[in-house]
Amino acid sequence: MAASSSGLDHGVDPEIPEVSGDRYLNVLDQDEVQAFWREAGVRGGSGDPCFNVDWAAAGKEVVDHPRVKELCQAQAARGGQRAAAAMRQRAAALANELAASVETRVAHFTSALARFMFERLYSGLIFEREQLTALAHLSMRAQQEGRSIVYLPSHKSHIDYLVLQFSLWNLGLGAPAIAAGENLNLPVVGSLLRRNGAFYIRRSFSGEDSELYTTVVAAYLEGLLCRGANVKFFSEGGRSRSGKLLQPKIGLLGMVVDPILRGIVEDAYIVPVSIYYDGVMETESYVRELLGSAKRKESLIGVLGQGKHLLAMPRSRYGNIHVRFAPGFSARSYIENYTALQRQSSVHRANFDPQSSASEKGILLKALAYHVLEEINRVSSVTPTALVGTVLLCTQGRGIGRRALISKVEWLRGEVVRSGGHMSRFYDFPGELTAEVVDSALGVLGNLVQTFTGLVEPVYCVAPGMSFELSYYRNLCVHVFIHQAIVTAVLHRAVQRQPNVRRVERTSIMSDVRFLSRLLKREFVFSGAATPNSSVRPQAVAGEQHWGQENSTALMRNFESALELLVSEGVIEFCDEGGAISLEQYCQAQEMGGYDHWNKHFTFLCSLVWPLIESYWLVLASLLYIFRHGLVIIGERQAVACMQTFAKTLVHTGHVQYDEAASAEPLKFALQTYGELGIVRWARRTGEQGEQIVALELEPEYRGNEGDKFGELTRLTNAVASYRRCWREQEGPEDFPDYVARMAFSSRL
Structure with missing residues (x-):
């Protein structure tokens, strides 16, 4: 299987086998599946290699794991042997809660049930045959070596749990153990899924026994990896309600990498997977949640009710399900390559060692997580x-x-x-x-x-x-255009600020692109810095990473690539002198009162980021009102709820154009970004009744002096506002009615 076009060996066969017949394979077509068995040399169903795994042993051995024993010994030192025995018993109970298995009869029954559901709701479950054949070769190689394949899919729907399990089991590629949220551990349904490989984990690892629970989960995953069991979990954590990839969670990924770093597990293969749908069943509920409604708790009655509702729908109502695999790669090779790159690229990291340094392990895990997301975007x-x-x-x-x-x-x-x-x-x-x-x-x-x-x-x-719900589908293609979209939003701003301008300097535009990219870094997975002669691209611009030289290089490359695409389309031109950017075509079209061709203006590209810019401006406008009036906002949830009420009102009064600007997700991300950028913080203080609270505060450098108390915050608010769409007379932070903010915030406090 090919690790990359560069041919650099990362522990995976560089040769992709020849593929005959149709380029695509529909897993719902049994004839096509059997033809794949013959072609790839595998056998699905009862012949799946998952039945060769000793699932029970992985759970039973958790209590004898060295780290679990260390915790029990520490407990004995504090509370005696009885306390240690109680902790050991608790560890066994937690391991029993986790333990998954794949049972033949149950797998057959669930497969038949899943097939009925898929055939009822979808036209096909579509894979690329070449990717499947390459994955089959990787699967056979992993079995021979006794190594696991770790599948890291995108997460758009609850059906994702069944899609990959059903497909891999039928194709004979090793059905994996699936990390599922404990909210899905419902009566009857939970037991059925557990016997199909699901192991349930808590939504949060905090709590009284958090240290023990984290250790037990890590020990269980290590036991699966030691036995060569395949594993699947979602690197995003939860489902994406917006259609875009979410920023990654690295907890479970760290539990996979840790035993490899420590040499307990020799290696594992990581396979990023893109699962997406022509139609997603949950978009209506996603919109309700993003507009502030409480998430509905899963229940057996709810599952049965939803099943009845689905059966009443027209057959194949939701089109096709599409699954795409990025090339699998060796986790150990990635670790070694990334470590070598870090040691070579900076004198400050000459001794970079993720095995002994927790902070450097965190850097490695973030790089790996963003690489996986970038690969998912690439194959989608x-x-x-x-x-x-x-x-x-x-x-x-x-x-x-x-x-x-x-x-x-x-x-x-x-x-x-x-x-x-x-x-x-x-x-x-x-x-x-x-x-x-x-x-x-x-x-x-x-x-x-x-x-x-x-x-x-x-x-x-x-x-x-319905524009909010429809935006979910638009967001499925945002990753293709995001670099161009940011550049065009910046160019649009330049024209609006100076209507007669016919050219802009690249350095000026690049500065604004850097600002906007940093502002929206929680919203998108930007392309990382490709390493020469390597398929592994560990540096990523997006996320909570530093903005050092490597990220500046990646940003510059993305900027230049976006400019080249815009020039090739005829949206902009380069001036002869100095490489400045000409806006002649854009300005002429604007002066004529419109655009002669839809593909010759910025509206399409800008519309991919304008709704988010509105959200980030709304948060700053909210912060101005909060701090000017000395309001006390306790906790992120209350802050986002107040800001969302404010945003919804401005949407309906016409001061904000885009419905999705009032979505809870970008408002929350914006508040978190402004905290990371040193604008606001959450600080402990004593409340009016003497209780301890965590309240929102403005950072000292944004408090200004008495004469210009909120000048810095006002200037930042105006700067973000300047990127908004000029669809009517441009509003600034002072242009909406003051009573709207007063009622939005005061009524929620």
């Missing part, structure tokens, strides 16, 4: 629903005619491919009619799109109140 494809949803949300005016919709979908498809993205199976064949693609997407989107008939031609528009 754009669906027809993403194309149609994006066009509808970017349409100016009340609606769009059928011919224009088809034309713009075809244009957007070309832009995806030109920008390095991939299209899903349904739109991958040269002879596929765009009209058929559009009709299929409209069928999946259903009531999110309003259709007017009885006219010269059908006219489509976003259904009232």
Whole structure:
């Protein structure tokens, strides 16, 4: 299997086997699956290698793990042997709560049930045959070496748990143990999933027995890896409610890497996986949660009720499920390469050692986690629903005619491919009619799109109140365009601030791109800095990482790449002198009162980031009101709730254009980003009743002096506001009615 196009060996076979027949494989088609067995030399179902794993032993041996014994000995020193015995008993109970198994009869039953559900709801479960064949070779190699494959998929839906398990078991590629949230450990359903490989972990590892629980989970995972059992967990932690990849959680990833660092486990193969859907069943509930409704607790009654609801739906209502595998790579090789790169790249890290230093291990894990997410983005494809949803949300005016919709979908498809993205199976064949693609997407989107008939031609528009939900599908293609989107948002700002400007200097634009990229770093997984002659790209711009030289290099490369794409499209030009950027075409189109071609202006690209910029401005406007009026905001949850009420009101009064600007997720991320940037902090203080509280405070450097007390915060607010869309007279932080903020915040305190 190929580790990369560079051919650098990371412990994986560089040769990809020849693949015959159709490029794609539908796992719901048993004939195609059996043909794959013959081609790849595997046997699925009861012949799956997962049945060769001693699942029970991995759980039973937890109490004898050295680190569990250390905790028991420490407990004995504090409370005697009885206390140590109680801790040992507790460790055994926790291990028993975790223990998973894969039982033949149960697996057959669950597979049949899952097949019925998939065939009822979806047209197909689609894989790329070449990726599957390469994965089969990796699977056989891992079995021979006694090593595990660690699958790290994206997380868009609860169905993700079943998709990979069902597929790998049927394909004979080693069904994995699945880390699932304890909220899914429901009566009957929980037991069924546990006997199909699920082990349930807490949503949070904090609590009275947090140290013991963390140690038990780590020991259990180590036991699975020592036995060569495949493992699957979601590097994002929870499901993405927005359609974009979430920032990674590194807890379980650290538990996989730790025994490899310590030499307990020789190695494991890591396989990033992209799972995505033409239609996602949960988008309606996602919107409710993002708009402030409490998350509904899972229950058996809820599961049965949802099943009844799904059975009543039209057959194949949600289109296709698509699964894409990035090339698997050796965890040990990644660790060794990253360590060598760190030691070579900086004199301050000449002794970089993630094995002995907890902080340097954290750096390694973050780099690995972002590499996995970047690989997921790289192999993900754009669906027809993403194309149609994006066009509808970017349409100016009340609606769009059928011919224009088809034309713009075809244009957007070309832009995806030109920008390095991939299209899903349904739109991958040269002879596929765009009209058929559009009709299929409209069928999946259903009531999110309003259709007017009885006219010269059908006219489509976003259904009232559905733009927020439709934005989920638009966000499925954001990763393809994000670098261009940030550049165009910056260029749009330059034109709005100086209407007569015809050229801008690259250094000025680069400075603004750096500012906006830092601001939105929690929202996107930016492309990392590729290492020469290496498939492993450990440096990533996004996330809570430092912005050192390596990130500046990556940002500059992304900036230059985005400019080249914009020039090739004719959106901008380079001036002859000094490499400055010409905005002549943009300015001429603006002076004419519009744009002659939809693909010749910035609106499409800017619209991918404008809603988020609105959210980040709303948080700053909120902070100005809070601190000017001396309000006490206790805890992040209360702060986000107040800001969301404020944002919703401004959306409905027309002071903010985008419904999704009032989403709880970007408001929370913005508040966290401003904390990391040293603008606000959470500080312990004594409340009015003498109780201890954690309240929001402005950092000292943003408090200013008496004459200009909030000057720095005001300037930052205005700076972020300058990137907003100028769709009406530009509002600043003072332009919304003051009573809106007063009622939004005072009513919640």
